Amino acid sequence: MKRSSTLPITLGELARIQPLAGAEAHLADPSRQVVQVVLAETFDRLRRCTPHNLVVLHDEAATGGWSLAAALHLAWERNLSAVVVSRSVAGGSSVALAERLHMSLIVIDDDPIEVALQLAGQVSAPAAARALRQARLAEQLAEQTGIRGVLGVLNRELQQVPVALVVGGVVIGGQSAALTERPQVRQIEVEVHAPGERSAARLVAAVPVPGPASVEQVESLLRLARPSLQAAWAQSRLDTATRAAHEQAAFDLLRRLPSAPSPADVEVPGWTNELGWQVGEANRAVWLAPLRPSGEPPPEITYLIRASWQRGHTTWPLVAEGDGWISWHSGADPSEVTALRRALAAFRDSAVAHRLVIGVGRAHAGVAGLMRSVAEARLAAHVAREEGPGAVQWFDQVGANAALAWLPTTEIAQVADLTLEELMAAKDRAALVQTVLAVLDSGGSLSQASQRLGVHRNTVLARLARARQLGLTYDEPGQRLALHVLSYALTTLWSDTTAD
Amino acid sequence: MTGQPGYIGASSSITAEDVPALYEGAKFYSPAVGDANRSSITSWLAGLLDRNGPVPLLRVEGVPPETPCVSVCVLGSGSAMADLPPAGDEFEMAVRQIERLQRVSFGAVYPLAAATISALVAVVTAAQLRVPLLDADGMGRTFALIHHTAMHLSGVSPTPLAAVGPTGESVLVEVPDGPRADRMLRANVDTVGGWAALAAYPTTAGVLRRAALPGTVSRIANVGRLLLDSTDPDLLVTRLGAITGCRRPARGRIVELEHLSRPSDVTIPAHPSSLVVEELGGLGRQLRIELRSEIVAVFADGALIAGAPDLISLLDVSRGVLATLDSLEPGDLVDVLVTPADAVWYSPRGMEMVGMGSHGIPLAHPRRR
Numbered sequence: 001m002k003r004s005s006t007l008p009i010t011l012g013e014l015a016r017i018q019p020l021a022g023a024e025a026h027l028a029d030p031s032r033q034v035v036q037v038v039l040a041e042t043f044d045r046l047r048r049c050t051p052h053n054l055v056v057l058h059d060e061a062a063t064g065g066w067s068l069a070a071a072l073h074l075a076w077e078r079n080l081s082a083v084v085v086s087r088s089v090a091g092g093s094s095v096a097l098a099e100r101l102h103m104s105l106i107v108i109d110d111d112p113i114e115v116a117l118q119l120a121g122q123v124s125a126p127a128a129a130r131a132l133r134q135a136r137l138a139e140q141l142a143e144q145t146g147i148r149g150v151l152g153v154l155n156r157e158l159q160q161v162p163v164a165l166v167v168g169g170v171v172i173g174g175q176s177a178a179l180t181e182r183p184q185v186r187q188i189e190v191e192v193h194a195p196g197e198r199s200a201a202r203l204v205a206a207v208p209v210p211g212p213a214s215v216e217q218v219e220s221l222l223r224l225a226r227p228s229l230q231a232a233w234a235q236s237r238l239d240t241a242t243r244a245a246h247e248q249a250a251f252d253l254l255r256r257l258p259s260a261p262s263p264a265d266v267e268v269p270g271w272t273n274e275l276g277w278q279v280g281e282a283n284r285a286v287w288l289a290p291l292r293p294s295g296e297p298p299p300e301i302t303y304l305i306r307a308s309w310q311r312g313h314t315t316w317p318l319v320a321e322g323d324g325w326i327s328w329h330s331g332a333d334p335s336e337v338t339a340l341r342r343a344l345a346a347f348r349d350s351a352v353a354h355r356l357v358i359g360v361g362r363a364h365a366g367v368a369g370l371m372r373s374v375a376e377a378r379l380a381a382h383v384a385r386e387e388g389p390g391a392v393q394w395f396d397q398v399g400a401n402a403a404l405a406w407l408p409t410t411e412i413a414q415v416a417d418l419t420l421e422e423l424m425a426a427k428d429r430a431a432l433v434q435t436v437l438a439v440l441d442s443g444g445s446l447s448q449a450s451q452r453l454g455v456h457r458n459t460v461l462a463r464l465a466r467a468r469q470l471g472l473t474y475d476e477p478g479q480r481l482a483l484h485v486l487s488y489a490l491t492t493l494w495s496d497t498t499a500d
Numbered sequence: 501m502t503g504q505p506g507y508i509g510a511s512s513s514i515t516a517e518d519v520p521a522l523y524e525g526a527k528f529y530s531p532a533v534g535d536a537n538r539s540s541i542t543s544w545l546a547g548l549l550d551r552n553g554p555v556p557l558l559r560v561e562g563v564p565p566e567t568p569c570v571s572v573c574v575l576g577s578g579s580a581m582a583d584l585p586p587a588g589d590e591f592e593m594a595v596r597q598i599e600r601l602q603r604v605s606f607g608a609v610y611p612l613a614a615a616t617i618s619a620l621v622a623v624v625t626a627a628q629l630r631v632p633l634l635d636a637d638g639m640g641r642t643f644a645l646i647h648h649t650a651m652h653l654s655g656v657s658p659t660p661l662a663a664v665g666p667t668g669e670s671v672l673v674e675v676p677d678g679p680r681a682d683r684m685l686r687a688n689v690d691t692v693g694g695w696a697a698l699a700a701y702p703t704t705a706g707v708l709r710r711a712a713l714p715g716t717v718s719r720i721a722n723v724g725r726l727l728l729d730s731t732d733p734d735l736l737v738t739r740l741g742a743i744t745g746c747r748r749p750a751r752g753r754i755v756e757l758e759h760l761s762r763p764s765d766v767t768i769p770a771h772p773s774s775l776v777v778e779e780l781g782g783l784g785r786q787l788r789i790e791l792r793s794e795i796v797a798v799f800a801d802g803a804l805i806a807g808a809p810d811l812i813s814l815l816d817v818s819r820g821v822l823a824t825l826d827s828l829e830p831g832d833l834v835d836v837l838v839t840p841a842d843a844v845w846y847s848p849r850g851m852e853m854v855g856m857g858s859h860g861i862p863l864a865h866p867r868r869r
Contacts (some may be wrong), residue, residue, distance in 0.1 A: 064773065066797060093756050096786060097802060
């Protein structure tokens with residue numbers, strides 16, 4: 001552990017610990033240093049104060065509103081750090097005058113002599129005072145069980161220093177101002193390791209330099225918050241895992257209902273309400289899927305997706321299903337999509353960050369309708385993959401082309417590797433396959449194909465001859481469909497890889 | 501007094517027409533005093549002057565130095581005087597008692613303070629005794645105690661002095677030490693009726709030439725005429741400045757009254773202990789005006805800019821008249837007027853007696869910094 005700083009304590013730090021923690025503080029500049037505490041009984045004593053002193057008024061120097069006004073003026077003349085005074089003396093106009101003179105005024109309820117003695121001790125041993133503050137903060141942090149609570153304590157304690165908890169560039173708690181780069185602000189980061197030793201999150205604080213708190217101190221306070229955050233993180237992950245499992249099971253049950261004898265009469269089971277789900281009216285499903293499916297996503301990702309998808313729509317479900325997530329929106333009016341459009345727009349950044357595509361189904365009534373909409377959304381999501389991360393595809397706009405999106409292009413390409421060995425070994429295979437596809441798409445018309453490819457008709461002819469030579473016998477009726485599909489799959493796959 | 505309205509300079513006599521101006525001017529120099537017995541005292545004095553003729557007003561130098569002179573004033577509360585009005589002979593009786601004691605016949609009368617009602621009763625006494633009034637006084641404004649006078653600073657004893665109450669009872673005091681006289685008198689004022697006519701500082705015109713403050717009676721008459729004449733605050737302040745040397749450090753709006761006993765209760769007329777005024781224009785300073793029985797200090801943003809013995813008064817800008825301290829309310833627009841007191845009060849002994857220290861404010865007067 002680093003040695004704590006012995007720099008003079010600042011006003012902002014003093015105001016966070018007893019005896020000033022409970023006082024009414026009007027701090028003009030919390031970053032002002034306090035080098036000495038003076039208990040001033042007389043105005044003569046006030047006049048002898050040196051800059052950066054904190055003065056506690058007492059006796060003759062605290063006899064009424066006028067004495068505080070005169071003391072504030074003297075403090076301003078002497079460039080003192082702050083004036084501390086009993087509540088009986090300070091009225092609203094004194095606070096106004098302090099603000100006008102840009103002088104810090106602290107109003108106390110305790111005995112001024114005792115306060116001055118305690119302050120003197122704190123000022124003479126700044127390291128001890130800081131340790132006291134850290135201890136107090138540790139107590140407060142220990143009381144927090146949630147991520148928001150922990151960040152709330154940090155942000156309250158480190159006034160003027162915004163703190164945020166960040167996972168992969170996304171702020172999941174605290175003040176996002178911590179991430180904005182500004183002049184005279186130093187960003188410090190503390191890693192928060194999730195259980196399992198992988199670095200899951202960072203605590204980021206933007207410390208103004210010069211400011212009320214030193215960089216080292218903020219860092220040690222952030223480190224202090226780390227265990228609480230880890231606990232809160234683990235707790236919430238535990239909760240989320242439970243909930244996700246619960247939702248998954250419930251959705252499976254729901255899925256089985258329509259296959260009952262008469263699907264149209266399926267009643268919505270009561271347990272869906274326990275999960276906060278709405279089923280029964282017009283249901284429009286949304287499928288969130290990774291651009292490159294790679295098996296079941298890890299629970300951390302599910303947690304993050306849930307956090308950003310459910311921002312503002314806590315009742316919308318999110319069920320992990322296969323390599324993606326299902327959600328749906330239920331409403332009385334099937335054509336009402338404003339809320340959904342808004343949610344999709346808000347989710348776009350997260351979708352791009354996590355490389356997701358989104359498919360939206362049509363609105364159908366009832367549980368059976370929901371399942372149908374889910375299937376549509378899934379189909380639409382497959383189509384959306386062609387557009388890259390963040391793409392949204394509505395099933396209404398897909399049509400029969402959706403069938404193509406279902407083609408397992410990777411597997412088909414593997415078929416090509418085995419059956420068209422010569423073609424796959426050719427350097428110009430992409431141009432050849434593309435040309436064959438264009439000709440087949442154009443119903444055999446060479447001129448249309450050459451137009452679509454933007455090459456001369458003779459070039460098309462030459463490529464077709466070479467393709468046929470390499471095994472792509474597209475003009476044999478028995479093989480045309482297979483080769484058409486093969487060409488489509490290869491072109492899609494190669495254009496995807498080159499796009500990446 | 502002769503001359504047209506607005507005449508500035510020493511006057512030679514006081515007539516019934518001068519009484520309203522005299523009253524207003526006397527009020528200027530004692531801003532804390534209310535108007536409780538305005539009509540009774542002015543009509544009494546005007547009637548006297550009508551019957552007995554004008555009272556000659558003489559400069560101290562215009563009187564032979566051996567002429568015996570005595571000062572008069574009202575001792576005690578003005579509201580008590582309104583409740584129990586004078587029978588009419590109290591001041592004459594008080595002077596006669598000292599005449600009998602000292603076996604002299606006073607050739608002139610002068611006010612102990614040319615301010616408040618005491619300025620008018622001096623004219624009453626002179627009219628009743630048919631002697632001239634001296635254009636001089638002991639304070640040049642009002643102070644709380646009877647030894648707060650220029651005569652006391654010059655070594656003139658206030659005693660023997662006589663105090664006559666409205667019941668006709670009287671107290672005669674002789675002490676070797678001036679300040680003791682006030683304490684002995686205060687103890688008796690309640691008993692004799694709440695207020696008393698006081699005759700004190702019997703001395704000669706020759707002593708008064710060096711010990712009294714000259715020209716103060718004609719000054720209040722002139723100030724009074726300006727106050728009656730003009731209600732435009734800017735014009736009034738300029739004209740007052742020419743006669744009294746007063747200046748206006750700030751104009752502002754009252755934003756807060758701080759009371760000693762009842763914080764923030766403005767519906768009950770209590771004596772506020774502090775006024776907070778936001779300056780309009782200028783630097784927009786926050787003025788804090790400290791009140792005791794009078795205004796004793798003005799702070800601007802916490803810096804002392806005026807204080808006792810300066811005479812500090814507030815001018816109600818919307819009405820163009822002086823504001824009395826019991827009529828102030830948040831929202832009032834006021835001019836702060838600071839009139840320097842006579843030079844003798846800024847001497848170390850004067851400051852010690854009537855400066856801000858005597859009001860519990862241990863700060864150096866702005867004139868001495």
